[in-house]
Amino acid sequence: MKCQKCAKPATFHITDIIEKGKHQEFHFCDEHARQHLAPPEDAPESPPIGEFAKGLIGAPGTGSTASLREPSAADKQACPVCQITFLEFRNTGRLGCPYDYEVFRDELMPLLESIHGETRHSGKVPKRAPRNTQQQTTLIQLRNELKRAVAAEDYEAAARLRDKIKGIEQEQA
Numbered sequence: 465m466k467c468q469k470c471a472k473p474a475t476f477h478i479t480d481i482i483e484k485g486k487h488q489e490f491h492f493c494d495e496h497a498r499q500h501l502a503p504p505e506d507a508p509e510s511p512p513i514g515e516f517a518k519g520l521i522g523a524p525g526t527g528s529t530a531s532l533r534e535p536s537a538a539d540k541q542a543c544p545v546c547q548i549t550f551l552e553f554r555n556t557g558r559l560g561c562p563y564d565y566e567v568f569r570d571e572l573m574p575l576l577e578s579i580h581g582e583t584r585h586s587g588k589v590p591k592r593a594p595r596n597t598q599q600q601t602t603l604i605q606l607r608n609e610l611k612r613a614v615a616a617e618d619y620e621a622a623a624r625l626r627d628k629i630k631g632i633e634q635e636q637a
Contacts, residue, residue, distance in 0.1 A: 467493035543567045545604050561604045562597070596636075603632055
């Protein structure tokens with residue numbers, strides 16, 4: 465499809481709502497879409513739409529209302545095993561370890577139920593998955609210690625930790 469104002473390909477498809485039930489569609493190239501979406505000359509200066517949208521959803525790191533929002537008690541809560549906070553989970557969408565499901569249980573249950581419709585897993589379990597949660601917690605702690613030892617360039621301690629991790633993994637096999 466071509467732009468309605470020139471021969472370039474239309475990359476923006478804009479629908480303006482005129483009245484309830486009535487709308488008008490436009491197909492523009494990048495340049496003409498900007499012209500169409502530009503505020504009128506007499507309109508007051510407003511923030512870019514992206515900043516406005518981030519403010520509405522409370523995205524962190526924006527200069528809008530999100531920076532005024534105080535972190536809740538749940539945001540400050542951290543996992544004792546992997547040290548991830550609930551705020552970090554909200555920002556990345558990833559948990560740090562299986563123990564996080566217990567630590568952040570009250571916040572995660574409604575979220576999981578709305579996403580999956582269930583809060584119980586019904587499916588396959590990986591063959592290498594630890595059967596004992598205590599062993600799994602120990603493995604996570606050892607792997608974190610291994611990362612710290614490597615970062616501190618303490619390679620002797622790192623080798624001992626690596627051997628412990630291999631030993632636990634072999635017991636599970």
